[in-house]
Amino acid sequence: MSAWIRKLAGLFRRNAAPVIEPSRATVPHDTLVIAIGDVHGCIDLLEDLWKQLSSIAARSQCRRKVLVFLGDYVDRGPASATVIDRLVRGFDGFTTIFLKGNHEEAMLQFVSSPLVGELWRSFGGMETLRSYGVIHGEGASWNDTRAAFAMALPPAHLDFLKNLKLHHIEGDYVFVHAGLRPHVSLEDQVEHDLLWIRDEFLASDADFGRVVVHGHTPGQEPVIRDNRIGIDTGAFFTGRLTALVLEGRERRLVST
Numbered sequence: 001m002s003a004w005i006r007k008l009a010g011l012f013r014r015n016a017a018p019v020i021e022p023s024r025a026t027v028p029h030d031t032l033v034i035a036i037g038d039v040h041g042c043i044d045l046l047e048d049l050w051k052q053l054s055s056i057a058a059r060s061q062c063r064r065k066v067l068v069f070l071g072d073y074v075d076r077g078p079a080s081a082t083v084i085d086r087l088v089r090g091f092d093g094f095t096t097i098f099l100k101g102n103h104e105e106a107m108l109q110f111v112s113s114p115l116v117g118e119l120w121r122s123f124g125g126m127e128t129l130r131s132y133g134v135i136h137g138e139g140a141s142w143n144d145t146r147a148a149f150a151m152a153l154p155p156a157h158l159d160f161l162k163n164l165k166l167h168h169i170e171g172d173y174v175f176v177h178a179g180l181r182p183h184v185s186l187e188d189q190v191e192h193d194l195l196w197i198r199d200e201f202l203a204s205d206a207d208f209g210r211v212v213v214h215g216h217t218p219g220q221e222p223v224i225r226d227n228r229i230g231i232d233t234g235a236f237f238t239g240r241l242t243a244l245v246l247e248g249r250e251r252r253l254v255s256t
Contacts, residue, residue: 023211023249023250023251024172024249025171025172025173025210025211025249026171026172026248026249027170027171027172027173027246027247027248028064028170028171029248030062030063030064031062031064031065031066031170031171031247032057032060032062032064032065032066032245032246032247033066033068033170033171033173033245033246033247034053034056034057034065034066034067034068034094034243034244034245034246035068035069035070035175035213035231035243035244035246036049036053036067036068036069036070036231036241036242036243037070037215037231037232037233037235037241037242037243038070038071038072038073038101038215038216038218038232038234038235039069039072039073039077039083039235039241040072040073040074040075040076040077040080040103040124040235040236041073041074041075041076041077041078041079041080041082041083041124041127041128041131041236042077042078042079042083042235042236042241043077043079043082043083043086044079045235045239045240045241045256046083046086046241047086048241048256049241049242049243049254049255049256050091052243052254052256053243053245053254056245056252056254057093057094060247062247064095065093065094065095066094066095066096066097066170067091067094067095067096067097068096068097068099068168068170068175068213069087069096069097069098069099070099070101070175070176070177070213070214070215070216070231070232071098071099071100071101071102071103071104071164071177071195071215071216072101072102072103072104072177072215072216072232073087073101073103073104074103074104074107074124074128075103075106075107075120075123075124075125075127075128076123076124076127076236076237077124077127077235077236078127078130078131079131080127080128080131080132081128081131081132081157082131084157084160084161085154085157087160088156088157088160097165097168097175098160098163098164098165099164099165099166099167099168099175099176099177100164100165100166100177100194100195101177101178101195101215101216102177102178102195102196102216103123103124104161104164105195106119106120106123106125107120107125107128107161108161108162110125110146110149111146111149111150111153111158113146114141114142114143114145114146115142117136117142117145117146118142121136124236129145129149132149132152132153133152134148134149134152166191166194166195167186167189167194169210170246171210172210172211173210173211173212173213173246174186174208174209174210174211174212174213175212175213175214176194176212176213176214177194177195177214177215177216178193178194178195178196178197178198178201178214178215178216178217179193179194179197179198179201179202179212179214179216179228180193180194180197180201180208180212181193181197181200181201182200182201182204182206182208183206185209186208186209195216196216198216198217201214201228202217202228202230204227205225205226205227206227207227208227208228211226211227211228211229212227212228212229213228213229213231213244214228214229214230214231214232215230215231215232216230216232217230217232218232218233218234218237218238219232219233219234220233220234220238221233222242222244222253229244229251231243231244231253233255235256239256240255240256241255241256242254242255242256243255
């Protein structure tokens with residue numbers, strides 16, 4: 001991590017202790033639900049956060065434990081390949097849900113077509129390539145780089161990417177990567193909005209039928225509204241990865 005990124009991390013870091021936030025919304029009885037925000041190749045932060053979360057889970061009396069990752073596992077940070085390898089290994093004692101983010105969409109598109117190479121480069125794809133040992137040097141052909149990447153990508157990682165979900169429901173909460181289009185039922189939402197939407201969703205006070213838990217839009221702090229909770233705290237530049245812990249009507253925010 002460069003000096004300027006460490007400086008930003010120091011400016012943005014906040015108290016990492018869990019914050020209790022009671023709510024009328026609830027998760028199913030006897031169920032602990034943990035949602036983790038955008039990891040973006042920051043394996044060190046994921047492992048640090050997991051130490052805190054596994055301790056919380058060990059103290060919980062709930063028999064059912066659910067872990068929801070909100071997408072954007074890759075790009076920007078230095079260790080995308082290692083992050084996916086860690087996710088593929090799983091988390092003992094948890095039913096694990098992996099959602100698809102817009103960065104995974106771009107990564108999958110590049111596996112199929114070199115035409116998206118420049119677009120992927122613009123939001124962090126070069127770091128992902130390097131994490132798999134693929135270098136797109138000056139004057140290199142995107143076609144050659146795509147072929148090298150397809151060879152370097154382990155089959156288990158490709159299967160993981162191809163089987164990511166678009167949303168998940170637990171009680172009064174729905175988990176998505178980016179958000180929902182207001183006044184459109186969940187069944188009628190389109191994939192592009194679930195992965196990419198910002199302004200129309202973030203500015204809306206619409207009742208989505210459930211509280212929407214999302215990532216995608218980074219901020220210095222988690223955002224808690226009546227209709228949504230955003231937990232992308234910009235791990236790759238702030239050094240802060242955030243999780244939302246739900247049990248009954250209790251909400252806790254846990255960060256690195």
